[in-house]
Amino acid sequence: MSETVQRTTETVREGAGFPGFRRGILVRMGGEIYTKSSKTRRRFLRALVDNIKLALRESGLEATVRPEWSRVRVYAEDLRRTREALGRVFGVYSVAEVVEVPYASLEDLVAKVAPMFREHVAGRTFAVRARRRRAPFTSQDVGRELGAALLPFSAGVNLDEPEAEVRLEVGRERAFVILEESRGPGGFPAGTGGRALALFSGGFDSPVAAWQVMRRGIRVDLVIYDLGGCGQVGQALAVARELALRWAPGLEMRANVVDLAPVVSALVRRVDPRLRQILLKRAMYRAGSILAEELGFEALVTGESLGQVSTQTLRNLAVAEEAASVPVLRPLVGSDKQEIIETARKIGTHDVSALVKEHCSIATGPVETWADPEEVLTAESGLDQDVDESWLRRTVANRRVIRLKSWDPTAEESPDYVVDRVPEGAVVVDIREPGEGEPVGDLRLPFSRAMESLDRLDRSREYLLVCASGRRSELLAREMLGRGYRAYSLEGGVDRLAGAVSA
Known part of the structure; x- marks a missing residue:
């Protein structure tokens, strides 16, 4: 998002405000979606709306979601958090915080929008950036008339490098004044590609x-x-x-x-x-x-x-x-x-x-x-x-x-048979393969051949199994417990063994 757009948000909000006008979020879809057939585009729009609702729900935000053919309007109490949540939804090209301004004519639109930006353009060069969507007049008409209304309060018009911008999208019966806009990830809605x-x-x-x-x-x-x-x-x-x-x-x-x-x-x-x-x-x-x-x-x-x-x-x-x-x-x-x-x-x-x-x-x-x-x-x-x-x-x-x-690694509870100390009297069994290092403990029983060798072990003894990371020893300890042995797995693997003094 450009610095100019940030200033738009700050100065307009500090200025006249938006009495009687509804505020919301305008979501535009990724540009590639517009090239799809009508059937595919409808499918993508349905997926995008579903994903928007899921994202808002996960964030604990209540909102009204209204899809249109080329965009989605979202109304919520917390617009900042809503915009942040929607900016991470795939298929979203841009997310704009807007003021919705219904109008009856071009003169009516200018009369309603110009007061919002008088303080914003005061003492600055400015430019009007208008987009048209089926409006009864052109975007050049909007720029000319709104610019003329704001000119007396400004330092002049500069279309190339303005110090302030006035941005809006004009539809048939309503316009959306853009306060702040940021790019989304674009692409296609999750789930549409398999x-x-x-x-x-x-x-x-x-x-x-x-x-x-x-x-x-x-x-x-x-x-x-x-x-x-x-x-x-x-x-x-x-x-x-x-x-x-x-x-x-x-x-x-x-x-x-x-x-x-x-x-x-x-x-x-x-x-x-x-x-x-x-x-x-x-x-x-x-x-x-x-x-x-x-x-x-x-x-x-x-x-x-x-x-x-x-x-x-x-x-x-x-x-x-x-x-x-x-x-x-x-x-x-x-x-x-x-x-x-x-x-x-x-x-x-x-x-x-x-x-x-x-x-x-x-x-x-x-x-x-x-x-x-x-x-x-x-x-x-x-x-x-x-x-x-x-x-x-x-x-x-x-x-x-x-x-x-x-997933929370600090909150994971290990099974009872996963221990961080050597049980007193236990036989320490190294179940690593021969190529994984010098043997440790009392017995070497490679994991790859352990299943067929378990029945040879003395069932009257306790066994502590040790591997490189603790994963294989946990699996084998579980298997041994199922066969009636008393077996444990050393948490953290062989590197933990040196400090795992007997309990």
């Missing part, structure tokens, strides 16, 4: 990519992969929550946390370092596709940008995408890092994304930049004994689903 699942790490790229497709009318849920020692799940969830609160007003957005730490371990143990990152990406695509199909979503969304890192060459992207069974959307494919960071600032995710640590690389040297598809498939086939298709489906089925807007 649904997609965004692969989400929380860094700068993934929230911007999700926002870009949301702006095209796509409803988005997220999948966050827990990669064990490489994962930053809590930080990614914090970014996801910020995205949901800012850009899904009135709508639900969920995050699905899927444990792929065993995949990371299997890659480290069994795969040439050159290919590990590519195979990890293929596993992410495969798991994401399984989840998207289960949820009935049409596509995956990623924050990949062509050539940004070694796994994002054209060949590597093509090889990775072969593992997906649904389309993969890459809205940032032609963007550079600076453009992405600037967009992150614009949409409000930059500061929380800046706190997210980059996922660690599981390659110990150069990464293949032009992968051979046959070599990749051969390497992938060697993982099937640990993380085959059935394993992926199980880990997707065991995912953690989080309603982002109500």
Whole structure:
């Protein structure tokens, strides 16, 4: 919003006021909507109105919403908060706080509007900016007559660089005097473009990519992969929550946390370092596709940008995408890092994304930049004994689903079997895979082979399970409890063990 428009609001409100005139909000739709067929445009308008009502309801605002063919009028008590809420609804091109002025003639309109702006133009150069919508006279007529009425109170007319502006939209029987106007996100209303699942790490790229497709009318849920020692799940969830609160007003957005730490371990143990990152990406695509199909979503969304890192060459992207069974959307494919960071600032995710640590690389040297598809498939086939298709489906089925807007990491209650200390006399079981670090505790029982080994454990003992982050140990402890064992999971994973003295 320009400084001139800000001054319009301040001086007009401090001046004569608006006795007898109704104030409200004028919402204009994104320009692309006007190019659609009548049937599609009606569908988009219905979706926009529904989303406006949901956004207002979530903000606790009572309002009357009146749709028209090319805009929506909203009347509410708290106009400032209403305008802020509507400025985050996709499909909204602009939001203006207005005064509604009914009139019988051009002379009547000028007589009613001119007193509102006398103090605003006093001692300043000014310009009248009028838009016409089926009015019985032209916008030039309005500018000429209203300008003439205000000229004696001003320092003159300056159409190029005025110190003050008088802005209004004139319809057939009423005009809307614009006090303050701000841009909305534009695009298409949420829900008009289908649904997609965004692969989400929380860094700068993934929230911007999700926002870009949301702006095209796509409803988005997220999948966050827990990669064990490489994962930053809590930080990614914090970014996801910020995205949901800012850009899904009135709508639900969920995050699905899927444990792929065993995949990371299997890659480290069994795969040439050159290919590990590519195979990890293929596993992410495969798991994401399984989840998207289960949820009935049409596509995956990623924050990949062509050539940004070694796994994002054209060949590597093509090889990775072969593992997906649904389309993969890459809205940032032609963007550079600076453009992405600037967009992150614009949409409000930059500061929380800046706190997210980059996922660690599981390659110990150069990464293949032009992968051979046959070599990749051969390497992938060697993982099937640990993380085959059935394993992926199980880990997707065991995912953690989080309603982002109500998620509060400080208020989450852990199950009784999740503890922060070593129970006295408990056998400490390290369930990490061999490639995840030196063994700790009393027993090493890799998670990938734990299910078939549980019955060999002494049922008279208590067990404390430890993994990289606490996610796998929680799942296995729950399984053991169901089988009649006394088992616990150490909250926070192996890094917590050194300070977890016996209770």
